[in-house]
Amino acid sequence: MSRAFSGVALLAAYLQLTKPRSVLLLVLAALASLAAHRPGDLPLGLLVFTAVAGGLASGGANALNCYLDRDLDRRMERTCRRPLPLGLISPQRALVFGLALSAASVALFAAGVNAPSAALTAAGIAYYVAVYTLWLKRRTPWNVVVGGAAGVLPVLIGSTAATGGVSWLALGTAAVIFFWTPAHFWSLALVRVDDYARTGVPMLPVVAGVGATARRIALYSAATVALSLGIALAGLAGWTYVLAAALAGGALMWSAAGLSRDLSKAAAWSLYKVSSWYLAAVLLGLAADRLGFGPATILALVGLAT
Template sequence: MTAVESRPAGHVRRTVGEREQSPGHRPLGARVMGFVALTKPRIIELLLITTVPVMFLAEQGVPDLWLVLATCVGGYLSAGGANALNMYIDRDIDALMDRTSQRPLVTGMVSPRECLVFGLSLAVISTVWFGVLVNWLSAALSLAALLFYVVVYTMLLKRRTAQNIVWGGIAGCMPVFIGWSAVTNSVSWAAVVLFLVIFFWTPPHYWPLSMKVKDDYARAGVPMLPVIAANTVVARQIVLYSWVMVAVSLTLWPLGYVGWFYPLVAAVAGGWWLKEAHGLQARAKAGVTGAKLKEMRLFHWSITYVSLLFVAIAVDPFLR
């Protein structure tokens, strides 16, 4: 059975009806917004949150603001290219999932060929941008992150294994290296620690959302952990990753990279995270399902957590 044949009939009629008008005949403003949507701006916000504060830590103060701007623009272009290519590859399963049913390729706002050209163009432009305006180490790291996300995660892991988000999340860790290398043209142990923080943060950040929309993933045949495992198993994995994440986040202090402010914020924010993670596990063990499981509480807190942690990283050098 093809992807189109497995869609609900009403969804097919709606999608076909929307595609009767070619992308070129859509209003210009809507077309522009469609291309912007291909870059997944909300996800890129999180990537920039982990890039800029690391630049402050690497500089031990305020980095060159033009360098910060160049790094942010390059990061947006690179991540935007990766996200566009991800949408090109995943356009079949995006059409099956309620959460992604309004993406530009599904609605026909942007054609697959336009998306592919757009994504590849951003990949090339971002690499050259980093090389010329930042440095070539950052350019190489940026390109590596893009290729890892597109090839390793999207093409190889996502549809084959429940470990997809674990190892695929490496791409989302790379902005830490990029931010550090933009300032120092090198990579340090501080950057490695923060890389590992994001590595262990990604699964317990994403699995609660996957629990909420697991029917979507099941319909599309994507083996996210909540699709193939019971809530108790998923919650236990969330707790394990959470403890490791919090422990790793605190190692910046004994390694001498931060003063008193960062570990204080990391301990308080991490403690609250663990409270939420264990709360989710307790509800899962009790057999709670549906809205009462409250899995999205941890998902929303995870965004707040990483924001607080990296703001603390930026502020800490000024309080030492």
């Protein structure tokens, strides 16, 4: 029984290294983009390959991030209970695990999807690990702006998996995610500003203060919402998407305005949670729209949620 329990605990520790909640959102982005680009012809095999390979890529990159940031994680309240700080997994095994997942994802995309998707996956992993984690994170408050570009890769990969190339729709969705990323992570940084200050990581709230960060979040949130609606204005999506983007955008702007009025950690945490749901709603709205679901679908989902 004890061996079985220890085995399960070890598997749970490896799973935690991959940051599963982050993986889910990234895989959702890839699959929503894939569905949006192949609405009338979406092979199950392509869907499965993209989901599995995308999950491996995200998990592998996150595991490598945990390996490289293990010194910071030990000193931060938010991350001190991750597997490496607790000694549940050795750094060497975490490194091998991250590299293995990353290599498997690229190989799976190359074998089961296509070469452009494999190339973008490799580029995304390298960018997140080398540019964001190794270079930007500890050096500049613009770390999540420039480094956040890695987060747009899943929608581009969804496009290449479906069509072999990157479409205007994928680029538009990538722009939404690019501007969403700083607002999302700065709200979390406001909640954990003491952690970042103690470890010397120059997140924006540490460098510029709470008020300046809240104003920047409001600007990036407004740009995010404007760009999301711009996709429809460009004729790339219909009314189902407009409704989803407008409702989700209204919630995001309301939360951002609330943070501007109340510079508390509670308001920042509320915005962080709303921003997570915002991106999921926009991505699902885009997929639903391109798959032919009407605006009534969005209204029904809103009714269930409330």
